Every structure is written in C-alpha cells, then in structure tokens.
Amino acid sequence: xxxIGYIHSLDxxxxxxxxDLEIDKPSASGRDLLIKISAIAVNxxxxxxxxxxxxxxxxxxxxxxxxxxxxxxxxxxxxxxxVGDRVYYAGxxxxxxxxxxxxxxxxxxxxxxxKSLSDSDAAALPLTTITAYELLFDHLELKQQDEKSxxxxxxxxxxxxxxxxxxxxxxxxxxxxxxxTASRESSKKWVQELGADYVVDHSKPMAEQxxxxxxxxxxxxxxxxxxxxxxxxxxxxxxxxxxxxxIDDPESLDVAKLKQKSLSLHWEFMFTRSMFExxxxxxxxxxxxxxxxxxxxGKIKTTVGKHLGKINAENLxxxxxxxxxxxxxxxxxxxxx
Numbered sequence: 001x002x003x004i005g006y007i008h009s010l011d012x013x014x015x016x017x018x019x020d021l022e023i024d025k026p027s028a029s030g031r032d033l034l035i036k037i038s039a040i041a042v043n044x045x046x047x048x049x050x051x052x053x054x055x056x057x058x059x060x061x062x063x064x065x066x067x068x069x070x071x072x073x074x075x076x077x078x079x080x081x082x083v084g085d086r087v088y089y090a091g092x093x094x095x096x097x098x099x100x101x102x103x104x105x106x107x108x109x110x111x112x113x114x115k116s117l118s119d120s121d122a123a124a125l126p127l128t129t130i131t132a133y134e135l136l137f138d139h140l141e142l143k144q145q146d147e148k149s150x151x152x153x154x155x156x157x158x159x160x161x162x163x164x165x166x167x168x169x170x171x172x173x174x175x176x177x178x179x180x181t182a183s184r185e186s187s188k189k190w191v192q193e194l195g196a197d198y199v200v201d202h203s204k205p206m207a208e209q210x211x212x213x214x215x216x217x218x219x220x221x222x223x224x225x226x227x228x229x230x231x232x233x234x235x236x237x238x239x240x241x242x243x244x245x246x247i248d249d250p251e252s253l254d255v256a257k258l259k260q261k262s263l264s265l266h267w268e269f270m271f272t273r274s275m276f277e278x279x280x281x282x283x284x285x286x287x288x289x290x291x292x293x294x295x296x297x298g299k300i301k302t303t304v305g306k307h308l309g310k311i312n313a314e315n316l317x318x319x320x321x322x323x324x325x326x327x328x329x330x331x332x333x334x335x336x337x
Contacts, residue, residue, distance in 0.1 A: 001022070001023060001024070001025040001100060001101040001102050002020070002021070002022065002100065002101045002337050003020075003021045003022070003023045003060070003062050003099060003100035003101065004018055004019065004020055004021065004062070004063075004064075004099040004100070004311065004312060004313050004316050005018065005019065005021055005023075005055075005060035005061050005062040005063065005099065006018050006019060006050060006055070006060065006061055006063075007019070007055060007058060007060055007061075008054060008055075009050060009051060009052065009053060009054045010050075012047065012050075012317060012320045012321050012324060013321075017050070017317060017320075018050070018063075018313045018316050018317050018320070019060075019313050020312055020313045021060055023060065023062075023100070025101070025102050026096075026102060026103075026104045027073065028073040028074055028075045028078075028104060029075045029076065030075040030076065030077050031075055031077045031078055031106050031107050031108065032074075032075045032078070032104045032105065032106055032107070033071050033073070033074055033075070033078060033081055033087070033104070033105050033106075033107050033110060034071070034072050034073035034074070034102055034103070034104055035067065035069040035070065035071060035072070035087065035089075035102065035103050035104075035105055036069050036070045036072045036101065036102055037067050037068070037069040037098055037100065037101060037102065037103055037311075038067075038068050038069045038070065038119040038123075038335065038336070039067070039068045039069075039118075039119035039120040039122070039123035039311075039333060039334065039335040039336070040064050040066055040067045040068075040098045040099060040123050040311055040333065040334050040335075041066035041067075041123045041124045041125075041126075041127070041161075041331045041332060041333045041334075042064075042066070042316065042319040042320065042323065042331075042332045042333075042334070043065060043066060043127050043128070043161060043323070043331075044323055045065060045093075045127070046063045046064065046065070046097075046319075046320060046323075047320045047323055047324050048249075049061070049063060049093075050063060050320065062096040062097045062099055062100055063097045063099050064091070064097030064098035064099035064100070064103075065090045065091045065093070065097055065098065065127050065271075066090055066091075066098065066123055066124070066125075066126050066127045066128075066331075067088065067089060067090075067091065067098035067103065067123055067126070068086070068087070068088045068113050068119045068120075068122045068123045069086075069087065069103070069119075070084065070085070070086055070087075071083050071084060071085040071086075071087060072102070074107075078107050079107070080107050080108075080285070081107050081110065085112060086112070086113045087110045087111065087112060087113055088110075088111055088112075088113040088114075088122050088123065088125065088126050088288065088292070089105050089109055089110040089111065089126050089288065090109070090126040090127035090130055090270060090271075090284075091103070091105055091109070091274070092105070092106065092109065092271065092274035092275065093271045093274070093275060094274070094275055099311065099316060101337055106274065106281075107285070108281045108282040108284065108285050109273065109274050109281065109284040109285060110285055110288070111126075111284075111285055111287075111288025111289045111291075111292055112288075112289060112292055113292065114291075114292040114295040114296050115292075115296055116295060116296045116298075117295060117302055119335055120304065120307055120333040120334075120335040121302035121304055121333075122302070123333050123335070124161075124302050124303050124304045124330070124331035124333050125165065125291070125295075125302060125303065125331075126288060127161075127270060128161040128162045128164070128165045128166075128303065128331065129165050129169075129287070129288065129291050130270040130284055130287065130288070131162050131247060131268060131270045132162050132163075132165045132166035132169055132222075133169060133287045133291070134268055134270060134287075135162075135166070135222055135245045135247065135266075135268040136166065136169060136170065136173075136174070136222070138268075139243070139245040139266035139267075139268055140153075140220045140222070140243045140245050140266065141243065142170075142174050142176060142220065143174065143175075144173045144174060145174065145175050146175065147175050148175040148177075149174065149175035149176055150216070150219070151174070151175070151176040151177070151219045151220060152176065152177045152179065152215055152216055152217065152218050152219050152220070152239075153170060153174075153176045153177070153178050153179070153218070153219070153220045153221070153222065154179045154181075154210070154218045154220070154221045154222070154234075154237070155167060155170075155178065155179070155180050155181065155196070155222045155224065156181045156202060156221065156222065156223050156224055156225065156226070156230060157181065157202075157223070157224030157225035157226070158180035158181055158182060158187075158191045158194075158196065158224070159180075159182050159187035159190050159191055159329055159330075160224060160225070160328065160329075160330075161303060161328070161330065161331045162224050162247060163180070163191070163222075163224050164190070164191075164194055164303035164330050164331070165300070165303050166222060166224075167180060167191060167194040167195045167196055168194055168195055168299075168300045168301070169291075169300070170195065171194075171195030172195075172294060172299045172300060176219075176220070177197050177198075177215055178195060178196050178197050178198070179196065179197065179198045179199070179200060179210060179213070179215075179218070180192075180196035180198070180199050180200075181199070181200055181201070181202035181206065182199050182201070182202070183201050183202055183203040186329060187329060190329055190330070194303075198213050198215070200213075202226075202230070205233075206230070206233050206237070207233050207236045207237050210237050211237070216239075217237065217238060217239035217242075218234075218237045218238050218239060218242065219238070219239050219242050219243070220242060220243050220244075220245075221234050221238060221242070221243070221244045221245070222245055222246075223244060223245065223246040223247075223248070224246075224247055224248065225248050226248065227246045227248050227250045227253060228250035228251070228252065228253055231253060231254065231257060232257065234263075235257050235258065235260075235261065235263065238261060238263055239261075240261040240262055240263075241261070241262050241263070241264075242261070242263050242264075243263070243264050243266065244258070244263055244264065244265050244266065245265075245266040245267070245268055246265075246266075246267060246268070247267075247268050247269070270284075302331075303330045303331050304330055304331050304333050305328055305329045305330025305331055305332060306322075306328070306330070306332050306333070307333050307334070307335070308332055308333065308334050309334060309335075310334060310335065310336050310337060311334045311335065311336060311337050312334075312337070315334055316334065319332045319334070
C-alpha cells in the first residue's frame with residue numbers, strides 16, 4: 001500500500017524529510033479496525049515527532065494522527081463497528097499513523113464520522129476535538145449547561161487548530177464568557193466567528209486588556225501555546241482557586257507562582273488514554289460521537305483552514321513547513337492518494 005514516512009529525522013527542507021513509500025498492508029485482530037483512509041489532517045505533533053524521533057532499524061516511521069475513512073476489516077473482539085462504517089479518529093502514537101492508504105485503530109478511540117461533512121472537512125476535527133474536549137471537561141471541569149455561568153475562560157492561541165474547536169465547544173456546551181487571544185486581523189475575525197465574546201492581543205500586555213473588559217477575574221485558562229511566556233499574566237488575571245490547563249511543552253515552568261492563589265495546573269495530552277489503555281479509554285469514542293451529533297445538528301462547524309490536495313510527500317512537506325513556521329489558521333487537510 002502507499003504511505004508517506006521517513007527513515008531519518010531531518011529538517012523539513014532536506015531531501016527525503018518525508019518520502020513516498022510502498023509498505024505492507026496490515027490486517028485487523030482483537031479490537032482493531034482496519035480503515036481505508038480517505039482524508040487526513042496535519043498537526044504540530046507530526047513535525048515534532050519527525051524532528052525528534054529517528055526510526056529504529058531503518059524501518060520507516062509513518063506519521064499522521066487525524067483521519068476519516070471506511071472500515072474494511074474488523075478484529076474478532078470488535079463490538080461497536082462494522083465493515084462499511086465511515087469513521088473519524090486521531091489514533092495512537094504507539095502505532096503507525098494515518099499517512100497511508102490503510103491503518104489499524106482500536107475501536108475504543110474511533111467515532112462515527114459526521115454525516116453532514118465531507119471527508120476532508122471531517123478529517124480536520126478528531127485530534128483537536130479530543131484535546132479541546134478533554135481539556136475543558138476533564139481537566140478544567142467546566143459544566144455542560146445552557147444557562148449563563150459566572151465562569152470566565154481565557155483561551156490563549158485561540159486561532160489554531162485546538163483553539164478553533166475549543167471556542168465552539170465553549171459556546172455550544174457551556175455558559176462561560178470566553179476571551180480569545182489573537183494578534184492579526186484575520187485571526188481576530190476567525191475567533192470572533194467561532195464564538196469568542198472578547199478578543200485581546202497576545203502580542204501586547206494582556207493583563208491590562210483583560211481588566212479593561214470589566215467582566216471580572218478569569219476563572220479558567222486554556223493555554224495552547226507559549227505557556228512559559230504568559231505564566232505571569234495568568235497568575236495576575238486569574239481568580240483565586242482558578243484552573244490552568246496547557247497542551248504545549250515548555251522547557252521549564254515555575255509552578256511555585258501558582259501557590260499564593262491556590263491555582264491548579266493541568267496538562268492535557270490526548271494520547272494518554274490510548275498509550276496506557278486507561279480504564280476510560282472508550283471516552284474518546286463517546287466524545288467523538290457527541291461532537292459528530294453537534295456537527296450534524298449545525299451547532300459546530302469544521303475548522304479547516306486550507307486544503308493542500310492529495311496525500312503525498314510533496315504536499316505533506318508543505319503542511320509540515322507551514323506548521324513549523326506558525327503560518328496556519330485552522331487545520332491543514334489532504335485527501336485521496
């Protein structure tokens with residue numbers, strides 16, 4: 001089968017940073033589904049792994065953790081899906097990724113794809129949806145409710161992939177007041193369209209801008225990038241006993257600054273459930289199904305920023321380069337081989 005991968009960890013501008021390959025097609029067993037992939041999306045985790053991990057023994061590393069496709073084979077222990085089902089999922093870091101014609105995925109981290117979206121539009125959603133959902137409801141413990149609450153949520157890095165779905169989940173499922181950060185006019189427009197009540201410019205001192213809104217102290221922070229840069233601001237604007245959750249990888253973080261206000265710190269990593277086969281691993285299937293229903297009801301829209309064409313090395317290199325340079329708004333998707 002066709003696949004795109006790499007043998008050596010290289011700069012994205014080096015020849016063979018990603019290569020078109022021909023590899024063996026896998027077979028399903030246990031709780032695995034074999035998926036024939038239709039469309040994929042690209043995330044920062046793709047380039048981070050390419051930069052940091054050299055494959056062992058000359059075997060190619062296949063990246064990709066966002067896909068839509070059709071179930072073509074099921075393992076003997078599968079109970080929730082059947083051949084022919086159209087599904088979407090982010091997958092498992094410990095297994096081969098979705099930059100291939102076929103992929104094995106545990107049924108417990110797979111959801112039925114939204115019926116109202118095209119393959120490429122649906123492919124933009126799984127990884128960021130799982131990340132945003134788990135961060136908001138597992139870690140920040142926001143309540144899912146219709147009425148307005150007194151919660152004030154600050155989303156930093158709101159125009160990116162995770163932020164783009166998080167803003168929608170906040171508006172549809174919670175009663176929180178939402179502050180998003182954005183610096184460019186295009187980004188400001190994007191986050192406002194997705195449901196931000198207020199927008200502040202993260203390239204300027206944020207504490208003054210937030211206080212000028214006169215909406216009270218921030219109760220929850222979703223820090224999606226540059227946490228080390230903004231930690232002092234968070235401590236400044238947050239209400240005592242507030243909750244801070246992050247997804248990035250700061251080299252160091254002085255968490256002692258959180259003590260005086262008794263702020264709690266939470267790290268969201270959406271691959272934890274699949275990597276460790278946690279007791280609640282099937283929650284990922286449940287939340288993907290929940291969000292698919294919200295999409296089909298017209299309450300949430302796709303977060304595609306740009307369609308880069310077919311799934312091949314040339315187009316994936318362009319996707320990696322765009323993400324590494326921080327130029328993406330919304331998600332980058334590819335479709336077909």
